[in-house]
Each structure stands twice: as C-alpha cells, then as structure tokens.
Amino acid sequence: MSESTAPQASPADRIAAGYSFTGPALELGALLWDGACLPDRGVRVPLAVLNRHGLIAGATGTGKTKTLQLIAEQLSASGVPVFLADVKGDVSGIAAPGEPHPKTAERAREVGQDWQPAGCPAEFLSLGGIGPGVPVRATVTDFGPVLMSKVLGLNRTQEQSLGLVFHYADAKGLELYDLKDLRAVVAFLVSDRGKAELKDIGGISAATAGVVLRALTAFEQQGAGVFFGEPEFDTADLLRTAPDGRGVVSLLELPAVQDRPQLFSTFLMWLLADLFAALPEAGDLDKPKLVFFFDEAHLLFDGASKAFLEAVTRTVRLIRSKGVGVFFVTQTPKDVPADVLAQLGNRVQHALRAFTPDDAKALKAAVQTYPRSEYDLEELLTGLGTGEAVVTVLDEKGVPTPVAATRLRAPQSLMAPVGAEALDRAVHASPLHARYGQPVDRESAYEKITAEQAAAEAAAEAEAARAEASRAEAETETARPHEPRRPAEKPSPVQQVLGSGIFRSLARSVGTQLGREISRSLFGTARRRR
Numbered sequence: 001m002s003e004s005t006a007p008q009a010s011p012a013d014r015i016a017a018g019y020s021f022t023g024p025a026l027e028l029g030a031l032l033w034d035g036a037c038l039p040d041r042g043v044r045v046p047l048a049v050l051n052r053h054g055l056i057a058g059a060t061g062t063g064k065t066k067t068l069q070l071i072a073e074q075l076s077a078s079g080v081p082v083f084l085a086d087v088k089g090d091v092s093g094i095a096a097p098g099e100p101h102p103k104t105a106e107r108a109r110e111v112g113q114d115w116q117p118a119g120c121p122a123e124f125l126s127l128g129g130i131g132p133g134v135p136v137r138a139t140v141t142d143f144g145p146v147l148m149s150k151v152l153g154l155n156r157t158q159e160q161s162l163g164l165v166f167h168y169a170d171a172k173g174l175e176l177y178d179l180k181d182l183r184a185v186v187a188f189l190v191s192d193r194g195k196a197e198l199k200d201i202g203g204i205s206a207a208t209a210g211v212v213l214r215a216l217t218a219f220e221q222q223g224a225g226v227f228f229g230e231p232e233f234d235t236a237d238l239l240r241t242a243p244d245g246r247g248v249v250s251l252l253e254l255p256a257v258q259d260r261p262q263l264f265s266t267f268l269m270w271l272l273a274d275l276f277a278a279l280p281e282a283g284d285l286d287k288p289k290l291v292f293f294f295d296e297a298h299l300l301f302d303g304a305s306k307a308f309l310e311a312v313t314r315t316v317r318l319i320r321s322k323g324v325g326v327f328f329v330t331q332t333p334k335d336v337p338a339d340v341l342a343q344l345g346n347r348v349q350h351a352l353r354a355f356t357p358d359d360a361k362a363l364k365a366a367v368q369t370y371p372r373s374e375y376d377l378e379e380l381l382t383g384l385g386t387g388e389a390v391v392t393v394l395d396e397k398g399v400p401t402p403v404a405a406t407r408l409r410a411p412q413s414l415m416a417p418v419g420a421e422a423l424d425r426a427v428h429a430s431p432l433h434a435r436y437g438q439p440v441d442r443e444s445a446y447e448k449i450t451a452e453q454a455a456a457e458a459a460a461e462a463e464a465a466r467a468e469a470s471r472a473e474a475e476t477e478t479a480r481p482h483e484p485r486r487p488a489e490k491p492s493p494v495q496q497v498l499g500s501g502i503f504r505s506l507a508r509s510v511g512t513q514l515g516r517e518i519s520r521s522l523f524g525t526a527r528r529r530r
Contacts, residue, residue, distance in 0.1 A: 011374040016041035018401040023048060024287070026074040028348070028391060030111040032405040039112030043406040045071075045346055045393040047078055051288040051325040052394050053316060053343050057333050057366075058350020063387040064329055067348055068293055069094055069411040071327075072249055075291050076120040081247040083238050084293035085268055089255035091295075092423060093414030095122035107387065107410045118412045121242035123250045124427050125233075127267055128226035131256030132423050134432045135226075136233040137439070138270055140176035141166070143228070147273070148182075150308045151224075151266040152215040159305060161208045164198055165189065174445035178229040181445035183216050188449050193456070222260055227267065230440040235274045237432060239290055253423075261299035268294060269312060275324055276315050282323035289323035297328035298335035313339045332362050333369060341369070345394040348408075351384035373403035380405055 009017070012033040025044040030037050056071075058064045065088075072082045073094055086092060097117035098104070108115035126133030140148065145166045149159035169176050169185050176182050188194040190209040198204060219225075240248045254264050272292055282289065294300060301309065316326055320343075328336050328344065332352065336344070347370075354360045367377045370392060381390060384405070391406045418426075427433060 012038060012041060015374060015402045015404050018395065019044050019404065021046050021396055023396055024078065026050075026071060026078070027113075027409060028070070029389075029406040029408040032388065032407055037110050037407045039110065042112070043391050043404045045391075046396050047080075047287045048285065048396060049345065049394040049398065050075070050080075050291055051285065051320050051323055052345035052398070053320065053325055054327040054346035054348070054393075055333060055336065055341070055344045056327060056329045056348045056350075057331065057335075057352075058389065059331060059353045061386065062350035062384070063389070063408065064350055065090060065295075066387065066411055066415060067350070067389065067408055068295065068327070068329055069413060069415070070409055072291075072293065073118070073120050073411055073413050075288075076247040076249050077118075078287060079241060079245050079247050080287050081239050081241060081290045082249045082293070083271070083290060084249070084251055085254055085264065085295045086251045087254045087258055087264070087296045089253060090417050092122075092124070092251060092253065092418045093416050094120050094249055094251070094411075095124075095426065096414040096418050096422070098410075098412050098414050104410045107407075111407055111409050113409045115410060116412060120249045120413060121244075121246055122426065123237075123240075123248055123430060123432065124423060125250055125252045127252070127254070127257055127264060128224075128228075129437075130223060130226060131253050132420070132427055133251075133253045134427060134430055135436050135439075136252065136267070136271075137227060137229050137231065137436070138267070138274075139230065139232050140178060140182050140228050141169070142232060142274070143270055146305075146307050146311055147266050147270055150269075150304060151263055152212070152219060153262070153303070154212065154215065154305075156305060156307070158208050158211055159307065161204045162212060164202065164204060165212075168198060169445060174448060175442075177442065177444045178446075179216055179220055179225050183213060184446040184449045186212050186216075188453075222263070223257075224260075224263060226439070227263070230442060231436055233436060235271055235278060238271070238275070261296065262303070265294075265296075265300040269300060269308075269315075272319065272324075272326065273311070273315055276319045276322060279319075279322040279324065281321050283321065285323050288325045291325040291327065293327045293329060295329045297330040301335065301337060309337055309339075313337070313343075316340055316343050333366050334362050345398075345400070347390075347392050348406075349381065349390045350388070351386075352381045354382055370403055371400050375403060375405060377403070 012031060015033070016031055016038075019042060021044060024047040026047060028043045028045060030039045031041040031043055032038070056064050056067050068084065069091060072084060075082050084091060096119045099117065104115060107113070124133040125136050127136055129135035145159065145163040149162055154162060165182070165185055166176070168174075168189065174181070174185055176185065186204070186209050189198055189204055190206050195203065238250050242248055252268070257264050275290070275292075279289070300312070304312075319326065328340070330336060333341055333349075349366065352359070352363050352366060354363045363378060363381060366381065370377060370390070375390075377390065384390070387408050389406055389408060391404045393401050395401050
C-alpha cells in the first residue's frame with residue numbers, strides 16, 4: 001500500500017502515541033475520546049520528569065485528593081519519598097491497604113487496572129505537636145525574617161525592620177530559638193539601653209516595634225508558640241526509604257490547625273526552603289529524591305508580600321536541580337501566581353465550573369495555558385466527571401505531551417482516614433518520636449537579655465544605695481552639734497617611757513624578728529633546725 005493510501009491515525013491514536021514512554025512511568029489512567037474510555041490507551045507520566053513540578057487543580061469534589069493519593073502511592077512504590085500536607089485529615093488512609101468496593105472494581109475494569117489493595121510506609125507529623133503526629137519545630141533564626149513577616153502579616157517596612165532585628169541577633173550571638181527570644185530582642189532594641197545598638201543602620205521605631213510585638217502576642221494566643229523551638233526538625237528525615245526500598249510518605253497532619261492557613265502554609269514553605277538550602281545539586285536523575293505536595297495551595301499565596309512571592313518563585317525554579325519535585329494542589333490555576341505556574345510542567349486539571357462570570361473568565365484563562373489540543377477544552381473542562389481530568393505532562397525529552405482527557409485510576413490504598421487509635425500507635429512507634437517528641441529550652445536570647453537586665457538593675461540599685469548612704473552620712477554630719485575643745489592632758493610617766501626613742505628602737509628590733517618568723521610560716525619556708 002502506498003503512503004498516499006495508508007490509513008491516517010485517529011486523534012485518539014495520535015494522543016496515545018504521546019504517552020508511549022520507554023522508561024519507568026506512573027500510570028494515571030486511560031484515555032477518553034468521543035465519550036468512550038479506551039483502556040488500551042494509557043495516560044502516563046515519566047518518573048524522571050516529576051522533579052519538573054506539577055499542578056493538580058479542579059473544583060471541590062472533582063477528585064483532586066484521590067489523584068494526589070494515586071500519584072503519591074506510585075512514587076512510594078518506585079522508591080521515591082513523598083511529603084504531603086494533609087489539611088483536612090483525609091489522606092492518612094495512604095498508610096493502609098484499600099478496601100474492595102464495587103465502584104473501585106468498576107473503575108479498575110474501565111481503565112484496565114489490576115487493582116490490588118496496598119498501603120504505603122508512612123510517617124505522621126504535626127506542627128509543634130498540635131494534633132496527632134511527631135512534632136515538627138523550627139527555630140526562629142532558621143525560619144528567617146521573610147517567612148516570619150509573612151506569618152505575622154507585616155507590611156514591607158515592618159518586614160525590613162524585622163530583618164534588622166535578625167541581623168543584630170546574629171551579630172551579637174543572641175540565639176533566636178523561640179518566640180520569647182524574638183520578643184526579648186525587639187523589646188531590648190527600643191529600650192533606653194538598646195536604642196544605640198542599631199543607630200548606625202537606621203534603628204527601629206517604637207511604632208514598628210509595637211506592631212511586631214502585638215503581632216507576636218496574637219500569634220502566640222493562637223497556640224503558635226509550640227511551633228518554634230528545639231529540637232528543630234531535620235528535613236533530611238523526609239528523604240527516607242523503608243527497608244523494602246519503598247519511599248516513606250511523610251504526612252503533615254493539619255486538621256487541628258486548619259483554621260490558621262497562613263501559619264501552616266508558611267511552615268510548608270519553610271520546609272521546602274530548608275530542603276533547598278541543604279541539598280546538593282543533582283542534575284538530571286532517573287527519579288526524584290523527593291516529591292513535595294502543597295494541598296490547598298492558594299492559602300500559600302493569599303496576602304503574600306512581594307518578597308515572599310519572589311522567594312517562592314525562586315525556590316520552585318531552582319529546587320528542580322536538587323532533585324525535588326513540587327506539586328501544587330488547588331481549585332483553579334489562577335490561585336497560583338503566573339511566575340510559579342510557568343514552572344509547572346505536569347498538569348492534571350479536573351473539572352472547572354462556570355456558574356458565574358468570574359468562573360467563566362477563569363475557565364478561559366485556564367484553556368489558554370494548554371498547548372494546541374484535539375479537544376474543545378472549554379466544553380471538556382466543564383463536562384468532566386468525578387475522577388476524570390485533562391492531562392498534559394512532559395515527555396522524557398522535556399517536551400509537553402498532547403492534551404489527554406483521562407479517566408483516572410483508583411488508589412490502591414485506603415480512600416478514607418485511618419482510625420485515631422491506629423494513627424496514634426503509628427506515631428509512638430516511629431523512630432522520629434524519640435528525637436522530636438519532647439521540647440528542649442536551652443539558654444538563648446531571652447535568658448541572656450534577662451540576665452543582663454537583671455545585672456544592670458542590681459548595679460543601679462547598689463549605686464543608688466551607696467548614694468543614699470553617702471547622703472545620709474552627710475546629713476548626720478551636718479546635724480551633729482559642735483563640742484568645745486578640751487585642754488590637752490599632760491602624759492603620765494608610763495606614757496612618757498613608751499613614747500621615748502629608746503623604747504621605740506627596741507620594739508622595732510623585736511617586731512622585725514617576729515615578722516620574719518610569721519613570713520616563713522605563711523610561705524612554707526620553715527626555719528632550719530640546728
């Protein structure tokens with residue numbers, strides 16, 4: 001048959017050909033085309049490109065969390081450690097095998113999946129020990145002024161002033177471990193004794209210090225004080241694998257603090273920034289060292305300062321070369337700043353709703369971010385069912401794959417939270433619990449400044465007491481009546497003898513000999529025996 005008469009490949013075939021990778025890949029699901037699910041045309045993502053970051057987006061109830069779970073458990077099975085924030089507490093089931101269910105069996109049949117129940121090795125963490133999980137703490141110094149300003153809600157000027165506080169503490173060897181350390185340094189720098197310390201570099205106004213101190217107080221009243229201190233969590237513990245080679249899934253359990261989104265989102269950013277600072281350059285790897293999932297990602301960017309957004313963008317852009325992948329999970333792509341969104345090469349977009357003009361605008365904006373497609377994306381994105389998504393990823397050469405409407409596989413782990421008792425047993429059995437379970441309070445800025453202030457106050461009180469004693473003595477001397485002088489008395493015969501020159505000469509001779517004897521006994525040079 002000539003080339004001119006050869007049958008043309010169908011759109012479904014052309015799309016499926018874009019996902020026929022040669023290396024290891026995660027199975028996402030089966031291609032949807034023209035209303036049918038095609039189980040023999042799989043949609044996959046290469047394992048090696050998962051450090052190129054990604055986005056999982058979609059309206060509430062469309063299956064974002066299950067997609068996250070599906071990707072995470074396959075990463076673990078491939079030996080890749082995973083970190084994910086469990087904001088609502090419904091991902092903890094990844095630690096337990098799934099339970100057979102007719103809907104699960106039907107989904108497996110539709111997408112050609114050999115579904116077998118399987119859990120993942122999991123580690124449960126919590127912020128400062130609030131809620132179940134091994135406590136994750138950070139020192140104030142390591143947290144830094146930019147992230148601290150974000151979590152305290154400071155403006156740009158206040159953020160710069162806080163940077164001066166951190167600079168001063170570093171220069172003077174004042175360790176900022178917890179919030180009382182930071183409060184002590186701020187209060188000292190606006191005190192009469194501390195104002196001169198920052199005079200050459202601008203200083204801190206009393207108004208700015210007041211804002212910072214009030215923000216710290218409000219922050220502590222939310223229970224945030226336990227998040228800062230020692231022992232500080234070592235982010236290298238997120239890179240562990242189980243004895244059987246599977247990657248450990250570290251779940252930060254956040255239901256107990258889900259009403260403080262600014263706090264936990266900033267802590268997640270600290271974890272990522274700390275990993276970036278600690279890991280060496282890795283280049284292109286066969287698989288990532290860690291994949292990091294930001295659930296409810298819009299909370300990370302709400303009200304963020306320009307400096308914070310710049311820090312997020314820079315970290316996301318550069319951490320790829322450290323072998324770390326980052327996935328943002330949110331309702332719509334517009335929740336993620338454009339500079340960050342541009343770094344996300346792997347995308348799983350669940351259904352979007354267009355009930356309002358703003359929704360319609362967001363839908364059009366989302367469509368414009370996709371490469372040219374065989375689908376009518378506006379119609380497709382509003383018509384997807386639960387557990388279905390539009391997928392495009394990077395192939396093994398870093399080129400975007402064709403847009404593929406996909407019916408996603410079912411997770412093999414439990415699609416419900418594990419019980420409280422099972423979670424508690426897992427936490428106390430963890431080797432990390434012995435290292436991080438109990439807080440430690442070492443001497444730091446608060447103790448040093450408090451001791452210095454106490455010493456200064458004691459010295460001032462002593463000086464005041466001496467001045468008061470001198471004043472009282474002077475008043476007593478002034479008030480004492482003057483007595484008339486008495487006539488000099490004539491010395492007695494004995495006094496006359498004692499005062500004579502001969503007697504004084506004899507006394508000096510005897511005293512010199514006695515003095516030598518005393519000196520020898522004091523310095524250990526005993527007299528020679530004759």
